Amino acid sequence: MDALLLARLQFAATTIYHFFFVPLTLGLSVLVAIMETVYVRTGQEVYKRMTKFWGKLFLINFAMGVVTGIVLEFQFGMNWSEYSRFVGDIFGAPLAIEALLAFFLESTFLGVWIFGWDKLSKGMHAAAIWLVAIGANVSALWILIANSFMQQPVGFTFNEVTGRAEMTDFFALIFNPNIWVQFPHTVLAGLTTAAFFIMGISAYHFLKKRNEDFFRRSFQIAAILGTIAIFLVILGGHSQAQHLAEIQPMKVAAGEALWYSEDPASFSLLTIGDLEQRNDVFSIRVPGLLSLMTYNQLQGEVKGIYDLQAEYEAQYGPGDYIPPVALTYWSFRAMVGAGFALLALAAYALFGVMGDMPKFSQRGLKLFVWAIGLPYLANTAGWLMTEVGRMPWAVYGLLKVEDAVSPTVSSGTLLFSLIGFVLIYGLLMGADIFLLTKYAKAGPDDGKDEIAPEMEPSLLGEQG
Amino acid sequence: MDLNTLWFILIAVLYIGFFVLEGFDFGVGMLLPFLGRDDTQRRVIINTIGPHWDGNEVWLITAGGATFAAFPHWYATMFSGFYQALFLLLVGLILRGVAFEFRSKIEDPRWRKLWDWAIFTGSLLSALLLGVAFANLMRGLPIDASMTYTGGFWYLLNPYGLVGGLATVAVFLLHGAIFLSLKASDEVAGRAQAVSGRLWAVALVLFAALTVYTYLETDILLVLGVNPGVVPIAALAALLLAGYFVRRVSDGWAFAMTTLVIVFTLVTVFTFMYPRVMISTTNPDWSLTIYNASSSEYTLRVMSIVALIFVPIMLGYQIWSYRVFRKRLTAEPEKLEY
Numbered sequence: 001m002d003a004l005l006l007a008r009l010q011f012a013a014t015t016i017y018h019f020f021f022v023p024l025t026l027g028l029s030v031l032v033a034i035m036e037t038v039y040v041r042t043g044q045e046v047y048k049r050m051t052k053f054w055g056k057l058f059l060i061n062f063a064m065g066v067v068t069g070i071v072l073e074f075q076f077g078m079n080w081s082e083y084s085r086f087v088g089d090i091f092g093a094p095l096a097i098e099a100l101l102a103f104f105l106e107s108t109f110l111g112v113w114i115f116g117w118d119k120l121s122k123g124m125h126a127a128a129i130w131l132v133a134i135g136a137n138v139s140a141l142w143i144l145i146a147n148s149f150m151q152q153p154v155g156f157t158f159n160e161v162t163g164r165a166e167m168t169d170f171f172a173l174i175f176n177p178n179i180w181v182q183f184p185h186t187v188l189a190g191l192t193t194a195a196f197f198i199m200g201i202s203a204y205h206f207l208k209k210r211n212e213d214f215f216r217r218s219f220q221i222a223a224i225l226g227t228i229a230i231f232l233v234i235l236g237g238h239s240q241a242q243h244l245a246e247i248q249p250m251k252v253a254a255g256e257a258l259w260y261s262e263d264p265a266s267f268s269l270l271t272i273g274d275l276e277q278r279n280d281v282f283s284i285r286v287p288g289l290l291s292l293m294t295y296n297q298l299q300g301e302v303k304g305i306y307d308l309q310a311e312y313e314a315q316y317g318p319g320d321y322i323p324p325v326a327l328t329y330w331s332f333r334a335m336v337g338a339g340f341a342l343l344a345l346a347a348y349a350l351f352g353v354m355g356d357m358p359k360f361s362q363r364g365l366k367l368f369v370w371a372i373g374l375p376y377l378a379n380t381a382g383w384l385m386t387e388v389g390r391m392p393w394a395v396y397g398l399l400k401v402e403d404a405v406s407p408t409v410s411s412g413t414l415l416f417s418l419i420g421f422v423l424i425y426g427l428l429m430g431a432d433i434f435l436l437t438k439y440a441k442a443g444p445d446d447g448k449d450e451i452a453p454e455m456e457p458s459l460l461g462e463q464g
Numbered sequence: 465m466d467l468n469t470l471w472f473i474l475i476a477v478l479y480i481g482f483f484v485l486e487g488f489d490f491g492v493g494m495l496l497p498f499l500g501r502d503d504t505q506r507r508v509i510i511n512t513i514g515p516h517w518d519g520n521e522v523w524l525i526t527a528g529g530a531t532f533a534a535f536p537h538w539y540a541t542m543f544s545g546f547y548q549a550l551f552l553l554l555v556g557l558i559l560r561g562v563a564f565e566f567r568s569k570i571e572d573p574r575w576r577k578l579w580d581w582a583i584f585t586g587s588l589l590s591a592l593l594l595g596v597a598f599a600n601l602m603r604g605l606p607i608d609a610s611m612t613y614t615g616g617f618w619y620l621l622n623p624y625g626l627v628g629g630l631a632t633v634a635v636f637l638l639h640g641a642i643f644l645s646l647k648a649s650d651e652v653a654g655r656a657q658a659v660s661g662r663l664w665a666v667a668l669v670l671f672a673a674l675t676v677y678t679y680l681e682t683d684i685l686l687v688l689g690v691n692p693g694v695v696p697i698a699a700l701a702a703l704l705l706a707g708y709f710v711r712r713v714s715d716g717w718a719f720a721m722t723t724l725v726i727v728f729t730l731v732t733v734f735t736f737m738y739p740r741v742m743i744s745t746t747n748p749d750w751s752l753t754i755y756n757a758s759s760s761e762y763t764l765r766v767m768s769i770v771a772l773i774f775v776p777i778m779l780g781y782q783i784w785s786y787r788v789f790r791k792r793l794t795a796e797p798e799k800l801e802y
Contacts, residue, residue: 059565060565060566060569062565063561063562063564063565063566064562066518066561067557067558067561067562068558070521070525070554070557070558070561071554071558073525073528073529073532074528074543074550074554076532076539076543077528077532077539077540077542077543077544078543078544078547078550078551079544081540081541081543081544082540084532084536084539084540084543085536085537085540085611087536088532088533088536088537088539088540088759089533089536089759089760089762089763090763091532092529092532092533092534092536092539092759092763093533093763093766093767095529095532095533096526096529096530096532096533096534096767097529097767097770098529099522099525099526099528099529099530100526100529100530100770100771100774100775100778101774103522103525103526104519104522104526104778104782105778105781107518107519107521107522108518108519108522108778108781108782108785109781109785110518111514111515111516111517111518111519111785112515112785112788114514114515114801114802115511115514115515115789115801116515116788116789118799119788119789120788159760164536166759166760166762166763167759167760167762167763167766168762170762170766406540406544406547407612408544408545408547408612408613408614409544409547413547413548416548416551417547417548417551420551420555424555424558424559428558428562431562431566432562432566435566435569435570438569438570439569
């Protein structure tokens with residue numbers, strides 16, 4: 001197999017694995033911190049139990065996020081040495097800063113939080129988990145600054161002599177317009193993931209009619225924050241797509257399977273394409289909707305794939321500038337579809353927790369349990385879309401992926417490490433899910449509920 | 465002092481911090497199956513490093529990130545060149561890291577044994593490979609005119625590299641044992657103390673062997689001269705003193721000594737290498753240096769300002785976290801988080 005393809009597969013696999021665990025860490029750290037803060041403020045034991053229960057699940061997941069992350073930092077040098085040489089000036093800095101600022105903060109204070117229950121004041125202990133939450137989300141900021149440079153190179157110049165890109169403006173780099181649309185979207189997706197994680201597990205316990213007070217409180221926090229989060233995720237995603245139409249029109253075109261420019265541009269509800277011929281076999285499109293989404297009005301040209309290809313050949317020289325259309329198109333649909341499903345569910349959740357006698361049907365509760373997986377689908381699909389849609393560029397307009405790979409790592413070696421990572425990660429993910437399921441199902445340690453069950457309105461309605 | 469030199473020093477500091485701190489983590493991990501005779505004792509051992517291991521590991525991640533930012537060519541050549549070794553190192557770190565969290569989550573002794581094995585293997589593999597890597601950096605590597613390492617994986621396992629790896633394992637074992645003498649519950653600490661003497665002897669032999677071998681395999685004589693200076697001699701002196709303090713059962717001083725062994729040895733390594741970052745055995749002109757491998761001056765300047773602000777802050781709260789957990793552990797399972 002081709003070394004470049006293997007390197008790309010490995011990077012995709014390791015990144016997808018990493019981003020499987022990270023969003024839950026990003027969001028759950030915040031939610032657990034909120035629970036502990038409520039405990040410190042009100043002194044109510046139930047919030048301490050919530051902190052410990054959801055915190056335990058958080059920790060199981062966090063470990064996987066950390067170890068899969070180290071691989072990524074090393075992988076730039078290991079598999080993409082030419083990339084590292086070319087953009088190290090600019091890309092290396094946010095990575096180093098991520099480690100110095102965020103990783104040290106989250107790792108040190110997580111150790112303090114896990115082991116410091118009896119050694120610190122209540123306030124200090126709660127502060128520790130807040131610092132973990134801040135550390136985790138700040139690390140997301142810095143890695144996204146790095147990724148934003150790949151999507152929209154700013155603050156640099158190309159040094160003809162050394163053949164490398166060099167940083168000229170650090171502030172331009174960190175205030176890259178792309179980061180404003182990418183960071184909130186990602187962080188809020190983390191919050192969404194955590195919220196539906198909590199709601200799903202809570203729903204499971206409502207079905208079993210166990211610890212209902214405990215899980216009602218958990219569900220409430222998650223429902224409120226989750227609804228706000230998913231709503232903002234979608235809004236943020238919309239802004240991001242509008243931004244992409246300006247800076248990476250090919251990604252938008254591929255995401256829409258828009259072969260030819262249209263004005264006004266139609267939005268594809270469903271397109272089945274022929275990859276060989278690169279055209280549509282069958283397509284249902286809504287006229288004008290894509291222009292509306294892109295320009296906030298029912299007209300405006302959205303460039304098509306073939307027109308952009310011609311443009312890029314003129315600009316960059318001969319080559320194939322079309323990303324894998326099917327993958328970009330379907331990952332985009334998957335992400336957006338999952339996102340809107342989550343929005344609907346969030347509304348249902350919110351409706352359920354408001355009022356004196358909140359009720360969900362048994363089917364509704366089961367839906368929440370299954371919905372735990374929806375954010376995972378969206379998270380993965382989102383990254384696939386944004387990275388695959390940028391192909392053939394590693395750094396958009398500057399460095400192609402084929403020129404970025406390590407020349408000295410053979411396909412034999414790559415096959416070995418690819419299989420190695422996939423196997424090890426697979427086993428560990430199995431262990432991780434096993435532990436999460438076990439502890440989620442077990443519920444909070446003492447199994448006690450403060451209020452006697454018969455006095456507590458059940459979230460499971462009569463029809464359940 | 466120019467920025468290139470400043471960053472050479474900063475990266476050295478990061479690697480030194482990593483070796484000192486994860487040194488005892490790896491040592492403790494390697495001693496786990498031997499000094500922990502029952503489940504509670506094993507949990508105690510893991511819990512001595514429980515609050516610290518992750519924050520300690522970040523020193524390596526930061527060192528890697530700083531290498532990328534300040535010397536992208538060094539990062540590219542070394543990380544792609546040492547590919548298979550780094551893959552194995554990553555496997556070691558992954559297994560160990562997950563094991564800490566997962567191990568005590570299930571009562572089943574087979575589950576716990578599996579993860580104990582993962583901690584042991586991960587710690588051993590990591591310590592060994594890091595020693596091999598640094599020894600090879602000292603010795604030099606076949607690097608061509610385009611800054612490409614032409615050696616392959618098995619080249620790294622030359623005798624000098626292996627001695628470097630074994631010496632590192634030995635010093636970490638000693639460092640970890642003394643750490644357990646200080647932090648573990650009484651029975652485990654006693655056992656750690658008892659074994660420290662023998663571990664010291666092994667470490668001394670390997671350290672001496674490595675020192676002699678270094679004179680044969682590297683151009684240290686040329687670079688540092690007949691009198692290598694205070695620092696390398698102090699490294700050896702610290703190791704001898706460590707043995708003395710172990711004998712005297714002065715664990716605090718012994719730990720200070722093994723810390724200094726690691727610090728002074730690495731200072732020697734980096735002093736010897738300066739201003740080279742990767743020595744080419746093919747042609748000295750093709751060595752990577754802090755000048756030909758570095759980022760632009762602008763990047764170095766930006767990074768320096770960031771480091772100036774945030775390194776002291778980080779040191780502050782890391783030191784504070786060690787203070788929070790300064791007490792010796794007791795063998796009470798209900799009080800153990802891991």
